[in-house]
Amino acid sequence: MRTTRSPEDRGPQTPDDTAAPATPDHGLDLPELAPPKWNRHGAAVAGASWFRIARRMPALVVQAAVLAWQSGRRDVVTTLLFNLGSGAATAWALIATTSVLTELFAEVPTPDRVWAALPSLALLALALVLRGCCGALAGRAQARLVPKVVLAAERRLLRDATSVELRAFDDSDFHDHLYRSHTRGCDEAGALVRQATDLLTAMVGIVAAAGVLTALHPALVPLLLLAMVPQWWGAAASARMRYRMILAFTEGSRRKYMLEQLMTARESAAEVRSFTMERRLLAEFDRVARRELDIHLGLATRQSAVRLAGDTASGLVTAGVFAVLAVLLVQGVVPIAVAGAAVVAVRVAQGALSNALYSVTRLYESGLYFSDFVAFQNEARTRLPRPGLVPAPAGFEEINLRNVTFGYPSSEAPALKDVNLTLRRGRTVALVGENGSGKSTLAKLLSGLYTPQQGSVRWDGTDLAGVDGVSLRERISVIAQDHTHWPLTARGNTVMSSAECPDRFARASTAARADAVVSGFRDGWDTLLDKRFAHGVEPSGGQWQRLAAARSFYRGDDGAEVPLLIADEPTAAMDARAEHGFFTSVHAHARRTGATVVLITHRLASVRMADHIVVLDKGRVVAQGSHAELMSENGLYRELWELQASAYRPPSAPRSRTP
Numbered sequence: 001m002r003t004t005r006s007p008e009d010r011g012p013q014t015p016d017d018t019a020a021p022a023t024p025d026h027g028l029d030l031p032e033l034a035p036p037k038w039n040r041h042g043a044a045v046a047g048a049s050w051f052r053i054a055r056r057m058p059a060l061v062v063q064a065a066v067l068a069w070q071s072g073r074r075d076v077v078t079t080l081l082f083n084l085g086s087g088a089a090t091a092w093a094l095i096a097t098t099s100v101l102t103e104l105f106a107e108v109p110t111p112d113r114v115w116a117a118l119p120s121l122a123l124l125a126l127a128l129v130l131r132g133c134c135g136a137l138a139g140r141a142q143a144r145l146v147p148k149v150v151l152a153a154e155r156r157l158l159r160d161a162t163s164v165e166l167r168a169f170d171d172s173d174f175h176d177h178l179y180r181s182h183t184r185g186c187d188e189a190g191a192l193v194r195q196a197t198d199l200l201t202a203m204v205g206i207v208a209a210a211g212v213l214t215a216l217h218p219a220l221v222p223l224l225l226l227a228m229v230p231q232w233w234g235a236a237a238s239a240r241m242r243y244r245m246i247l248a249f250t251e252g253s254r255r256k257y258m259l260e261q262l263m264t265a266r267e268s269a270a271e272v273r274s275f276t277m278e279r280r281l282l283a284e285f286d287r288v289a290r291r292e293l294d295i296h297l298g299l300a301t302r303q304s305a306v307r308l309a310g311d312t313a314s315g316l317v318t319a320g321v322f323a324v325l326a327v328l329l330v331q332g333v334v335p336i337a338v339a340g341a342a343v344v345a346v347r348v349a350q351g352a353l354s355n356a357l358y359s360v361t362r363l364y365e366s367g368l369y370f371s372d373f374v375a376f377q378n379e380a381r382t383r384l385p386r387p388g389l390v391p392a393p394a395g396f397e398e399i400n401l402r403n404v405t406f407g408y409p410s411s412e413a414p415a416l417k418d419v420n421l422t423l424r425r426g427r428t429v430a431l432v433g434e435n436g437s438g439k440s441t442l443a444k445l446l447s448g449l450y451t452p453q454q455g456s457v458r459w460d461g462t463d464l465a466g467v468d469g470v471s472l473r474e475r476i477s478v479i480a481q482d483h484t485h486w487p488l489t490a491r492g493n494t495v496m497s498s499a500e501c502p503d504r505f506a507r508a509s510t511a512a513r514a515d516a517v518v519s520g521f522r523d524g525w526d527t528l529l530d531k532r533f534a535h536g537v538e539p540s541g542g543q544w545q546r547l548a549a550a551r552s553f554y555r556g557d558d559g560a561e562v563p564l565l566i567a568d569e570p571t572a573a574m575d576a577r578a579e580h581g582f583f584t585s586v587h588a589h590a591r592r593t594g595a596t597v598v599l600i601t602h603r604l605a606s607v608r609m610a611d612h613i614v615v616l617d618k619g620r621v622v623a624q625g626s627h628a629e630l631m632s633e634n635g636l637y638r639e640l641w642e643l644q645a646s647a648y649r650p651p652s653a654p655r656s657r658t659p
């Protein structure tokens with residue numbers, strides 16, 4: 001038997017782990033997201049062989065060099081010069097060390113040895129100071145370069161994300177690319193340059209030390225390199241493991257992010273509580289997070305094992321190198337001074353080599369992530385508007401849609417099928433139909449946001465498929481169904497990208513009745529419409545809609561410049577007075593500016609005022625004409641109209657067959 005518990009029974013109202021569950025403690029039962037295409041590409045890169053890693057290095061270094069060169073030439077040159085200086089100083093220091101040791105181990109009385117070693121000691125000190133200065137200055141140049149590279153990559157990503165056609169945002173593959181590129185790709189561009197310069201620094205150190213070591217005894221160099229192979233293998237293998245883990249968990253981290261957003265965003269905070277979703281969201285979060293944690297823990301163990309094996313093997317081989325040195329010393333092949341200097345050179349080269357190894361593995365790892373950034377750029381390039389488009393015509397007498405068919409990337413059925421339509425200049429055209437019938441899609445095609453896969457949309461004789469989208473959209477004003485709540489002032493929300501013009505501004509704000517909204521705000525038109533900022537306010541849904549309408553009237557104020565205004569459910573949240581006012585204004589706008597107005601609304605009483613009504617059903621135009629013509633037919637329009645009208649009739653009143 002089910003029992004109902006009072007709030008007191010339930011104890012504290014925070015959903016801590018001990019409180020009784022108000023709803024079952026299971027997750028959201030979301031279906032798994034389909035693996036994106038880039039996953040295959042990523043897995044192929046992550047599974048690269050040693051040979052492939054080595055082969056990729058030059059390309060990665062070149063990529064880093066190009067990125068760096070494009071972002072800060074002076075810093076690149078400075079980094080190179082000071083790194084070379086540092087290498088020269090290292091070699092000099094090692095030679096000075098040999099001289100010092102030779103003097104100190106000479107067979108003469110001790111005070112004479114010390115006196116003899118002093119000049120070499122001074123040279124050694126000078127070389128070390130020089131090496132320090134060069135290192136510091138190279139480090140400074142690198143520290144200046146990296147943020148510039150990250151910034152340039154971020155800018156490129158934002159430019160690409162805003163340049164691609166809107167259609168790309170309907171494609172989940174594009175989202176995956178963008179997500180990965182945005183979350184890691186840009187930072188990895190900086191890391192790529194940092195690791196490449198670190199590698200350069202280390203290589204210069206190695207070359208300097210190896211050069212001196214070769215001069216001391218050639219057998220030591222290959223032994224030293226051999227000592228580093230197991231360490232290198234360990235670090236690279238563990239980096240690749242981590243990459244594969246991140247790749248495997250991309251879907252999970254997207255889901256985790258989505259859940260975090262739902263639980264922390266202001267927009268969803270009320271509904272999370274109203275629908276008592278707290279526990280279910282947390283349970284889903286726990287489920288996803290547990291999977292992530294398990295993967296992390298498994299990875300940590302495997303990485304440690306690989307590193308341990310690599311370090312142990314490396315330690316054993318290094319001990320072997322010193323044993324060989326001892327043998328050479330005992331056999332008299334090298335004198336004691338040279339053996340001492342060799343130990344110093346080995347330590348210097350080991351330090352540099354281990355830095356180089358770290359840089360190489362990190363460079364490889366960064367290269368893997370950076371390849372996603374490059375892949376996104378390539379993907380974005382294929383989604384740019386095609387080149388060679390002509391500027392939009394200044395206006396039209398007629399907009400003609402001929403056999404227009406359009407489908408969204410992820411959907412099987414087209415949203416619009418074989419649509420034929422003519423919209424005349426200066427007329428108000430209403431699109432009506434049930435949910436999902438294709439009204440907004442048609443509006444987006446008319447707005448120049450999408451181009452049809454079949455058929456054409458023409459402004460008089462000009463097919464819009466061959467027209468530059470930006471110049472076309474500059475001639476169209478839109479009130480979108482899901483309009484953006486721009487985090488700007490009320491004035492900024494209205495003026496947007498145009499220059500401010502007081503007359504135009506006054507007309508637009510009056511037409512949309514936005515002035516009445518703004519008069520209630522503390523700073524009037526200068527009030528910031530975002531609660532996240534100090535003194536920001538949050539307008540109501542209807543108030544936002546009036547501001548969106550003002551924005552649209554402002555942009556479309558000059559009918560010669562903007563001959564088309566499209567309003568997609570512009571009054572859904574408005575009260576009856578505001579709604580009536582809006583429709584009156586929209587007709588007045590069409591009369592004053594001579595623009596064509598396309599109106600989408602479910603309020604059929606307002607549709608009646610339109611010059612022409614187009615009825616859509618399942619993506620097809622099923623009827624069109626004036627209100628009277630459509631009412632005379634016994635079709636979908638009349639059925640919808642009568643359904644709405646019946647809600648306003650007293651229950652006893654007889655149903656009229658005429659409007």
Ligand SMILES: Nc1ncnc2c1ncn2[C@@H]1O[C@H](COP(=O)(O)OP(=O)(O)OP(=O)(O)O)[C@@H](O)[C@H]1O
Nearest residue numbers: 170408411415433434435436437438439440441442
């Ligand atoms: N971005 C999208 N990606 C995939 N399918 C979409 C997208 N937008 C709309 N659709 C689909 O296209 C069809 C038409 O949708 P559209 O939004 O044009 O209908 P509508 O008539 O404006 O509906 P409503 O009255 O509910 O606003 C629907 O089946 C919808 O699921």
